[in-house]
Amino acid sequence: MEKKQNYSRKREAILNAIKSTSIHPTAEWVYQTLKPAYPDLSLGTVYRNLAQFKNDGVIVSVGTVNGQERFDGNTEPHTHFICSSCGAVIDIPGEFVPAAVKDAIAKEYCVAVDSTDVQFHGLCSECLKRQTPLE
Numbered sequence: 440m441e442k443k444q445n446y447s448r449k450r451e452a453i454l455n456a457i458k459s460t461s462i463h464p465t466a467e468w469v470y471q472t473l474k475p476a477y478p479d480l481s482l483g484t485v486y487r488n489l490a491q492f493k494n495d496g497v498i499v500s501v502g503t504v505n506g507q508e509r510f511d512g513n514t515e516p517h518t519h520f521i522c523s524s525c526g527a528v529i530d531i532p533g534e535f536v537p538a539a540v541k542d543a544i545a546k547e548y549c550v551a552v553d554s555t556d557v558q559f560h561g562l563c564s565e566c567l568k569r570q571t572p573l574e
């Protein structure tokens with residue numbers, strides 16, 4: 440029983456860590472952030488819980504950026520700008536595929552479209568600033 444309580448406390452902490460940031464963290468980030476408060480936390484526990492949250496739909500996966508999966512506590516429909524240099528993931532609100540386009544795809548390919556996934560890629564404003572201007 441005591442063990443179970445401890446388990447759900449960690450589970451809650453992992454979810455809160457993801458929900459309280461907009462940096463779209465990695466599992467490693469969650470682990471490093473919570474480790475001081477939960478010394479017996481393992482990276483495996485973080486991964487297991489993240490997979491469970493993803494299945495339950497309380498968090499979403501942004502996909503792999505620079506080799507590491509990134510997670511999002513914001514489950515509202517939105518899209519992302521991903522910096523190809525530093526890996527920053529920035530929320531862009533809005534619908535980028537109009538219903539008319541989804542309908543047209545559904546008709547043309549005889550499929551039912553549930554969702555679409557648009558991502559913007561390029562350099563974030565910080566990386567643009569770091570670039571040496573062309574003389």
Ligand SMILES: [Zn+2]
Nearest residue numbers: 522525563566
């Ligand atoms: Zn950047």
Ligand SMILES: [Zn+2]
Nearest residue numbers: 511513519530
């Ligand atoms: Zn997001």
